Amino acid sequence: MGARKLYAGAKLRELRTRLGLTQRSFAEKLGISLPYLNQMENNHRPVSAAVVLALAHEFGFDVTELSTGEAERLVSDMREALADPVFGEEAPALADLRLVASNAPALARAFLGLHRAYVQAQERLASLDEALGQDGAGLRLSPWEEVRDFFHYCDNYIDAVDRAAERFAGAGDAQSAALAQLEKLGITLRIEDSDTLRSYDAETRVLRISGRVATSTRLFQLLHQIALLTQEPLIEATLDLARFSSDAARAIAKTGLANYFAGAALLPYERFLNAARETRHDLERLAGLFGASIEQVAHRLSTLQRPGAKGVPFFFVRVDQAGTITKRHSATRLQFARYGGACPLWNVHQAFETPGRFLRQLAETPDGVRYLCLARAVTKPGGSFRAPVQRYAIGLGCEIRHAGALVYADDMDLSRRAAFEPIGISCRICERPDCHQRSVPPLERRLTIDPNCRALLPYRVQ
Template identity: 70%
Template sequence: MAARKLYAGAKLREVRTRIGLTQTDFAARLGISLPYLNQMENNNRPISTSVVLALAREFGFDVTELGAGDDERLVSDMREALADPVISDAVPMADLRLTAANAPALARAFLTLHRAYRDGAERLASLDAALGVSGTLTPSPWEEVRDFFHYCDNYIDSVDRAAETFAAQIGRDLDAGLARWWADRNVVVTQYEAPRLRHFDRGARRLTLSTRSSAATNRFQQLHQVALNAQAKLLDATLDLARFSSDDARAIARTGLANYFAGAALMPYEAFRAAAEDTRHDLERLARQFGASLEQVAHRLSTLQRTGAKGVPFFFVRVDQAGQITKRHSATRLQFARFGGACPLWNVHAAFATPGRFLRQMAETPDGVRYFCLARDVSTSGGAFGTPTRRHAIALGCEVRHAPRITYADGLDLSATFEPIGISCRICERVACHQRAVPPLERPLKIDPDDRGLLPYDL
C-alpha cells in the first residue's frame, strides 16, 4: 500500500512563524526553493521526506507534530456541529478535511459560532432570562476553556516545566517539602471538618483544608494554591496568549491552569514518564508511588506530550452516571462527543456496575482504528454520613499497537474481535447498531410501516 501523502501547509506555516523566519530564509534553511516552500504552505504540494528531515536537523523539530492530530480534531468537531438538525444539507468529508487543513482558523470560528447558537437555543428552550440586555450570544465560558486545553493537546509546556522545577526544589518528600514551603512564607496550614476542599485567607495567611478529603486530594489542593500564590505571573502570561472572550472564561482557565500545575508538580514529567514505562502504566502502582489518586494518574498519563519526550498517546475521559462527559482529552485519533452523552457501547458506562474493578475492552471506531480501552469507577464519598457520593467513571485507552506496553492488556488476544463503538449517533456511520438513539445525519432513511426491525427505520 502506498504511503499517504502529507499535506500540512498550515502546520508548516505555523512552524515558520513561531521560529520567526521569512519564507525566503526558511526555504534557505530547508535547502529548497522559495516557490516550492510556497506551494507546500498552501497545500498545493505534499511535504517531502527531505523537508521533514531538514526540519528535524535544522530546528530540532518533532516531526510527529506534522501529523493530522489537529486536523482530525477539527474534522470530528465540525462533523458533530454539522449534524445539528438545523443544518439540513450534508457536507462531504473531503470538504471538511480541506477546511481543517487549509483554513483551521475558519473552522474554529465556525465551531465558536455553532457553540454560541447552541448556547442561545438551550437558554431559549429553558426560558432562561440570562440572554442579556443586548441579546448577543457569546460562547459558553466552560466550553471555551475546554476547547483551549483540547487544542493545546492538554499539554502546557511552560506550566509543566515550572511545576517540574518546583517539585525538584521542595524534594522527594512532598508533604515535608510543602510544610517547609508554607512555613517559609509564614502561612499556617490547618484542617477542619467541612465539605469545602480548600480555603485560603490572604489577610490572615492561613490555608485551610478539609479533614474529609483524602491525603492525595489535600496534596493536590495545596499545590493548586501554590500555583495561585507563586506562579501568578506565569498563569497571567498564559491566559493573555489565550485571549479568552470573557472574564468568566479567563477565571475558569486560571483554575484549570492551577490544576494543571498541581498535577504536574505532584507527578513531575520526566520522573512520572519513566515510572509509567517501568510499571507498564499500572495506575495503582503509580498512584502509590506519587501519592496521587487513580483519576489524577490517568489524567496525567494523557498529558505526556512534551516535544522530544512523549509518552504513550492516551485518550482520557470522565463520565457521570447520565453518560455526560465531564472531562475529556485525546492524544489519539479518537475524539469525543462535544454535546450529549458518549457511545453506550463503550465499557466506561459499565464501570458503575462493577465498582473497584478495571474493565478491559478491545474497541473499533467507524474509521477502522482499533483501541485498547480501560475503564474504572472513581466514585468518592462525601466523607461523612449523610453526605452525597460523587459518582464518576474514567476511561483510559490507546491504539492497539501500543497495548503491549500496557500491563492491563496482558493475556488479551490483540487480534481478536473488536467491539464497534462510535462518537455520537448523529455522526456515526454504523448501519446495524442496536443501541442507536437517533438516525445519522448523512444517511437517507427507509421507513416501512409494515416492516419493523430493532429500529423504526432502516438506513
C-alpha cells in the same frame, strides 16, 4: 486502503517561523525547491517522506506533531456541528473539512463558536420563561465551553506551567516541597474536619484543608493554593494570551491553570514519564509511587505531550452516572462528542457495574482505527455519613499500535479482528448502519422506512 496523505502546511509554517527562517533558507536546509515548500505550506501538496526525514535530521523535529493536534480536533468538531439538522442533509465532504482545518483554522474556530452560540440560543429560548425578567439574560457563549476549548486546542499541555511545576517539585516529593513553600511564605496549614475542601485567609495567612477527603486530594488542594500564591504572573500572562471573552471564563481558566500546576507538581513530567514507561503504564503502581489517585494518574498520562519528549498518546474521559461527559481530552485521533453522552457501546459505561476493577476493551471506530480502552469506576466519599458520594467512571485508551507499552494488553489477542468491538463518537455522526444501540439516525445518511417491515431499528440506513 493506502495511508492518508499528510497535509501539514500550518505546522511547517509554525516551525519555520519559530526558527526564524525565510522560505528560501528553510527550503535549502530541507533539500527541496522554494516552489515545492510553498506548495506544502499552503497544503497544495502533501509532506513527502524525504521532507519528514529532513525535519527530524536537520532540526530534531518530533515528526508525530505533523499528524496530530488541532487540525484533527477541528475536523471532528466541525463534523459533529454540521450534523445539526439546521444545516440540512448535505454535509460538506470530509476532504473539504480537512482543507479548512489545515488552511483556515481561525475560520473553523469562528464557525464552531457561531454554532455554539446558536445552540445556546435555542436552549435559552426553550426556557424563556425562566430567563424573562432576569438582568443580563442576553446571549453569551458559555464560559465553561470556552475554557474547555482552550485546553482542548492546547492539546491539554501548557508548557510554561508544566515546566514551572516540575521545577517547583524538584528532585524530592511534592508534599515536602509544598510544606517548605508554606513555611517560606509564613502560612499556617490546618487540616480540619470541614465540608469546605480548601479555604485560604490572606489576612491571617491561614490555609485550611478538609481532613475528610483522601490524602491525594488534600495534597492536590495544597498545591493548587501554592499555584495561586506563587505563580500569579505566569498564570496571568497565560490568561492574557488566551484572550477569553468574559471575566467568568477567565476566572474559570485561572482555576484550571492552578489545577494544571497542582497535577504537574504532584506528577512531575520527566520523572512521571520515566515511571510510566518502567511500570508499563500500570495506573495502580503509578498511583502508589507518587501518592496520587487513579484519576489523577490517568488524567496526567493524557497530558504527556511535551515536544521532543512525548509519552504514549492517550485519550482520557470522565463520565457521570447519567453518561454525561464531565472531562474529556484526546491526544489520539479519537475525539469525543461535544454534545450528548459517549457511545453506549463503550466500556466506560459498564465500569459502574464493577467498582474497583479495571475493564479492558478492544474497540474500533468507524474510521477503522483500533484502540485499547480501559475503564474504571471512581468513587469520592464525602467523609461523613450524611455527605453525598460522587460517582464517576473514567476511561483511558490508546491506539492499538501502542498497546505493547501497556501492561493491560498482556494476554489479549490483538490480531483477531473479531475481538474488536465497534464503537462510535456520537449517534448523529456515526455511520454504522446496523448498531443495536443507536438512539437517533445518522444525519449524513439517507433512511428508508417501511411500515410493513420492522428489523432491529424502525428504519434502514442507506
